[in-house]
Amino acid sequence: MKTYIRSASCISPQKTFRNEDFLTDIVEYTGTRLSTIEPDYKEFIDPKLIRRMSHVIKMGVAAAKDCLNQARVEMPGAIITGTALGCLEDTVGFMTRMVEQNEELLPPTAFIQSTHNTVAAQVALMLKCHGYNNTFVHKGISFESALIDAIMLLREQEANSILVGGTEEMVDVSFKILTRLGLYRRWATSNLELLSTEAKGSMGGEGAAFFLLTDKTSKDNLAELSAIKTLYNINDIEGGITKFLAENNLKPEDIDLVITGKNGDLKNDAVYKQLGSSIFKDSNISNYKHLSGEYSTSSSFALWMAANIIKKEIIPQTVIERQIDNKSPKKVLIYNHYLHKYHSLMLVSAI
Amino acid sequence: MSSSVYIAGVGVISGIGNNVAEHLRAFEQGHAGMGTITMLNTIHKGELPVAEVKLSNDELVAMTGLPPNTSRTALLSLVAAREALNDATISNFESLRTGFVSANTVGGMDKSEGFFVDFLADNNKGKLRNIFDHECGSKTEIVADKLGIGDYMTTINTACSSSANAIFYGARLIKNNLLDVVIAGGTDALTKFTLNGFNTLMILDKQFCKPFDEHREGLNLGEGAGYLVLASEKVAQILTKPVYCKLSGYNNSNDAYHQTASSPEGTGSYLAMKGALEKSGLQPSDIDYINLHGTGTPNNDSAEGTAVKRLFDPHYPPMSSTKSFTGHTLGASGGVEAVFSALAIKHGIIYPNLRFETQMSELPFQPETIFQKGQHINNVMSNSFGFGGNCTSLIFSRA
Numbered sequence: 001m002k003t004y005i006r007s008a009s010c011i012s013p014q015k016t017f018r019n020e021d022f023l024t025d026i027v028e029y030t031g032t033r034l035s036t037i038e039p040d041y042k043e044f045i046d047p048k049l050i051r052r053m054s055h056v057i058k059m060g061v062a063a064a065k066d067c068l069n070q071a072r073v074e075m076p077g078a079i080i081t082g083t084a085l086g087c088l089e090d091t092v093g094f095m096t097r098m099v100e101q102n103e104e105l106l107p108p109t110a111f112i113q114s115t116h117n118t119v120a121a122q123v124a125l126m127l128k129c130h131g132y133n134n135t136f137v138h139k140g141i142s143f144e145s146a147l148i149d150a151i152m153l154l155r156e157q158e159a160n161s162i163l164v165g166g167t168e169e170m171v172d173v174s175f176k177i178l179t180r181l182g183l184y185r186r187w188a189t190s191n192l193e194l195l196s197t198e199a200k201g202s203m204g205g206e207g208a209a210f211f212l213l214t215d216k217t218s219k220d221n222l223a224e225l226s227a228i229k230t231l232y233n234i235n236d237i238e239g240g241i242t243k244f245l246a247e248n249n250l251k252p253e254d255i256d257l258v259i260t261g262k263n264g265d266l267k268n269d270a271v272y273k274q275l276g277s278s279i280f281k282d283s284n285i286s287n288y289k290h291l292s293g294e295y296s297t298s299s300s301f302a303l304w305m306a307a308n309i310i311k312k313e314i315i316p317q318t319v320i321e322r323q324i325d326n327k328s329p330k331k332v333l334i335y336n337h338y339l340h341k342y343h344s345l346m347l348v349s350a351i
Numbered sequence: 352m353s354s355s356v357y358i359a360g361v362g363v364i365s366g367i368g369n370n371v372a373e374h375l376r377a378f379e380q381g382h383a384g385m386g387t388i389t390m391l392n393t394i395h396k397g398e399l400p401v402a403e404v405k406l407s408n409d410e411l412v413a414m415t416g417l418p419p420n421t422s423r424t425a426l427l428s429l430v431a432a433r434e435a436l437n438d439a440t441i442s443n444f445e446s447l448r449t450g451f452v453s454a455n456t457v458g459g460m461d462k463s464e465g466f467f468v469d470f471l472a473d474n475n476k477g478k479l480r481n482i483f484d485h486e487c488g489s490k491t492e493i494v495a496d497k498l499g500i501g502d503y504m505t506t507i508n509t510a511c512s513s514s515a516n517a518i519f520y521g522a523r524l525i526k527n528n529l530l531d532v533v534i535a536g537g538t539d540a541l542t543k544f545t546l547n548g549f550n551t552l553m554i555l556d557k558q559f560c561k562p563f564d565e566h567r568e569g570l571n572l573g574e575g576a577g578y579l580v581l582a583s584e585k586v587a588q589i590l591t592k593p594v595y596c597k598l599s600g601y602n603n604s605n606d607a608y609h610q611t612a613s614s615p616e617g618t619g620s621y622l623a624m625k626g627a628l629e630k631s632g633l634q635p636s637d638i639d640y641i642n643l644h645g646t647g648t649p650n651n652d653s654a655e656g657t658a659v660k661r662l663f664d665p666h667y668p669p670m671s672s673t674k675s676f677t678g679h680t681l682g683a684s685g686g687v688e689a690v691f692s693a694l695a696i697k698h699g700i701i702y703p704n705l706r707f708e709t710q711m712s713e714l715p716f717q718p719e720t721i722f723q724k725g726q727h728i729n730n731v732m733s734n735s736f737g738f739g740g741n742c743t744s745l746i747f748s749r750a
Contacts, residue, residue: 079605084486086508095467098547103394111548112611112738115456116487116508121739124605130622133605133741134516137458138488138506145505149520152527176474177482232501341492 003151004221004351006161006214007070009063010304011036012207013191014291018066022308023291023316029191032184033175033204034293045126052109053122054089056169059208060119061126064163067210068127071220076212077159078132079120080149081167082142084296086116088171119167119208131159140338141230142166143297144346147213148228154215165210166300170293175204183294185264194264194290195321202263205293209300211307217351222307223332224349231343237271238279241335244345252279256329257315259302261336263289271337276322284329286319299336299344306332306348356522357587357594357750358579359532360439362431363690365575365677366402370434375694379722383676383705385559385571393543399555401541402573402678417493420480422459423540423574425493427683431576432494432534435690439532439580440591447531447586450503451495452521453578454513454537456682458487461542490538503530508682510737511644512603513537515685515745518579519601525583532586536578536686545681546572552611560647560679562672563656563718565709570646573678577687587750595693599730599748600633602626606740612650617658619742620644624662624732627744637730638668638746640695642688642702643718644734645672646679655734656714667716668732671704685735685743692731692747699726 010016013034014027027037036059041050044062053061060081068076094110117135124133132153136145143166150162178184185201194203213225227248231240245251258280260272276285286309292301309315313328330350337343364370366384367377377384384402388395404411404427411426412419415433432451441447462481470477484493491506503524507517514537521535539545549555549572556569587594604626606619613619628635644655659670673691674680680687694700704718711717729749736742 084488086487094548095464095544096471098464098543099468099471103543103547106547106551108548108551111544111551114548115510115738117510117737117739117741118610120509121605121610121741124607124740125610128607130605130607130618132603133509133739134507134520134603135509136505137486137508138491138504139486141505142488148529149523152523155527156523173470177470177479180475180479181483230503232504 001155001215003154003225004214005223005225005307006212006221007067008211008222008304008307009067009070010209010301011039011059011063012292012301013037013205022312022314023318026318031188034191036207054087054113056087056167057113057119057122060165060167061122063208063210064123064165067163067212071212073161073212075127075129076161076163078153078162079123079129080134080146080162081120081165082136082146082297083116083167084137084139084142085168085174086137087114087118088169088174090114092171092173140296140342141344143300144228144230144344150213160215162213163210164213165208166297167208168206168295168297170204170206170295191290195262195287198264198266198269200266202265202294205295205298207292207301209304221351223310224351226349227347229345233341234343237343238275240343241345242279248347253282255283255331255333256327257284257286257332259286259288259306259332259334261289262287263294282324284323285321286315287321288319296338299334302334302336303346306334310348310350354526354584355597356525357582357597358693359582359587359590359594360435360580361595361690361693362434362438363577363687364404364427364430365680365687366404366573367676369406377676378702381703381705383559384573385678391541391543391546393546395546395550399557400559400571402571403541404574422484422490423461424455424459424538425490427540427576428453428490428494428538429497432498432578435534435578435580436498441532441586448502449500450521450524450530450533451491451498451500452505452517452533452535453491454507454517454682455487455490455539456508456510456513457542457544458490459485460544461540464543509741510739511681511684512735512737512741512743513682513685515735515743516603518685518689518745521581522598525581531583533581534578535581537683538576539574539680539682541572541574554648556647559706560675561706562645562647562675562704563652563711564707565711567647567649567652569648571678573680575677575680575683575687577683577690579689579693594750596696596747597750598745600627600631600746602630603743606742608740611738613654615654617654619740620655620734620736621658621661623742623744624658627746631746631748633730635663636666638732639728640701640731641668641670642692642731642733643670643672644736645674647674653713656711660714669701669719671702671718673702675705688733689745692733695731696728696747696749698724699728700724701726
């Protein structure tokens, strides 16, 4: 059984949402943080509801609905999301009031919408979808866990069209705390120079990307999600990647394009550099985090990008680090790691 | 894909005990875990009863060997997960493909809320070590590292159905031949965040809760952790002691009605129970005991009861809500109650529903009120429903 990506929708700091142009008109951010470009949510959500929805709920619901529209699927068989930090705006909102009002006279809305499964729940509610509904909240492999769940459901024939999404919102509080923890830079950089000015820390990011996965063949499918694997705390990443490729009857030289999780942080990027001069020394290499910023489910942006690269047979200039040939990629490997602890490998192929 | 998944070990900690043996004793003696708040620094102390685990963080640290500043959520998790793993006595654990799938709803919130007070006053203040492990996934990682599990781990948060989903995701990882053994369940510690959150919804009973009673007035929050060791057919064959049971059915359905309230017909609950029965190949009449979600809120018990009626009428199996003992342990409840379900099969137990007095006028049945053991129990259904319309039912069957 194969898993296909029928459609993909992405709200990000770039003009990725409902845009035929594929990463041509790049938005520059100078600072330490990239924020999403907001679509007109009224097209996707009842205006009465928009007012009460936090940023991540709006992004998630709009990307999910657009993804279904693109696939011309009204009712998915299952809805699965991944988010590391969940609904931060509402979590922080409720906590702030709790502290400031000394636990008295608190309104319930923020608490109600603070649970990590709110996006998946709101999508189900809007569609009246009674099918399987799950949310994974495991750091840098939240989105990957959701994909693994979806692939198993397809194999088990529990559903044949599954909506899977990765969402994350950055609020001032989380940005400040993550900066204090050393994840982001302490001085302003241009995102267009993020990867060439390696220093300590990356730039913050956020976004929502949804995919309609199916086991049904169709000329409309964007690409095949051929394999996915997560590795924890391994020292020999080269060996890990080679083994993953071998499990899929591939060698490093069979990969037409490697998309890495390079984010401008010296320590973070060392492993990608090393791979670029070892097993992938003759490979085409692209990067994406200068476009999306760094966040726990950013690999969903990378998957959106890989699916489009394959379908459109274009590698946008802005993502290219090294392009050795002009072939349109048929086999794309996404390799991202989260703080050297969680490694995620996704193999995306032309149909 | 069709192979069975067996329950090889169980572990639990909650307001009624720190291990399986203490739980069995509390059930037999009818001892509920609720009482006055002692651990949280909140204005609701003395007003809202909760079911606290009767160990301080210091005692839990000493028990687990985790660093002193560890979140209570991870401390509780390690106690129960370790008990489950030891109970399973899998001799060749290191050579197997192992996973840890755990659930929790607010991560390290117990530490974060302390951090946040200082942070709010000055954004450069607040000890980072109290926020560093805020993420839900951190709790899972801390425990997996201690247990030596590294092939796969993940965390699920679907509010109050979280750990039931963790259990059957774990089982599916085995059925799909990705892993051999998975420890699955969930954990949640009491926090001011959740206490105040549920309080704003006005669904907390100021007395001890009365699930499935006509005069029920809400739930009591609890805390704890519960885990099962799930084993593949191959692993089950080499175990040195009998398995508890197998996981024969499971289903996750969404109520798609409201972010927090259940539909009056209990559509999600009905679909979850029905789907789990179909998966197990059983008829409603095959179910010997239902461990109800039974929070004690007017809305939940009415919706769940209506769904039970629709599926089981006119032959109702014995049923009860063990939340009348443990309180509602939120993200842990599905794991905690899965442990009770496995024990029900092993020891033939029907758990009593404490404080039940008056049958709900809308329902033709009432929960069991007397502890029974030595019954012949083949199939147990366990319900877990949560915010976001997330409804999950599991069925455990004699192996």
